[in-house]
Amino acid sequence: MKSWAVAIVMLAQLVLEGEVFGAERSAYPAPRFPSYTKAPKSIDEVMPFARAIARQTTGLQGDGFGILKEGESVALILTSTAEDLVVQAIKRAIEERGVKVHLLYDYELVGVARNDAAELRKARRQFTSEHGYMEARRWIDDRFADPEAPKKWLKERRADLYEALYPAKAEVSEHLKEVAKKLE
DSSP states (O other), X not given: OHHHHHHHHHHHHHHHHHHHHSOOOSOOOOOOOOGGGOOOOSHHHHHHHHHXXXXXXXXXXXXXXXXXOTTOEEEEEEOTTOOHHHHHHHHHHHHHTTOEEEEEEHHHHTTOOHXXXXXXXXXXXXXXXXXXXXXXXXXXXXXXXXXXXXXXHHHHXXXXXXXXXXXXXXXXXXXXXXXXXXXX
């Protein structure tokens, strides 16, 4: 009799554990894109943030724009990927404080066209974690005195990985190599 009681209690316990610890019965809500991260559509939408940047006296790596005095000038050195909308908002916010702003693009300073600089950036793009193996390409290209030797080694042993790292269509043209030299 005792063994039957113990068996029934154990069976009940297993059934209850299955209910409590079993697979989720309700579905998770669908992923949502937060509304506060939507891209701005006008300079006016960016201005409150740009004004805050223009008033900051300290920055991550030194002084902020807030140290500039009325009547002074400042040069902002920008890359080909700088968002024009944001740049114009920051320029306007600094100029509201009576400071003259000069926008200089790094590619213009070295005599390169913006579309060439953007094309180079695209060719050198950074990859996400799904393409983590792409770190090996930069390592091979930048760290070896003769990158052709490890490329050859890789191609002989792992042709699939070599093709993923160096697809035939993604080779950088000689023109882009010259652009890269100027921008470095």
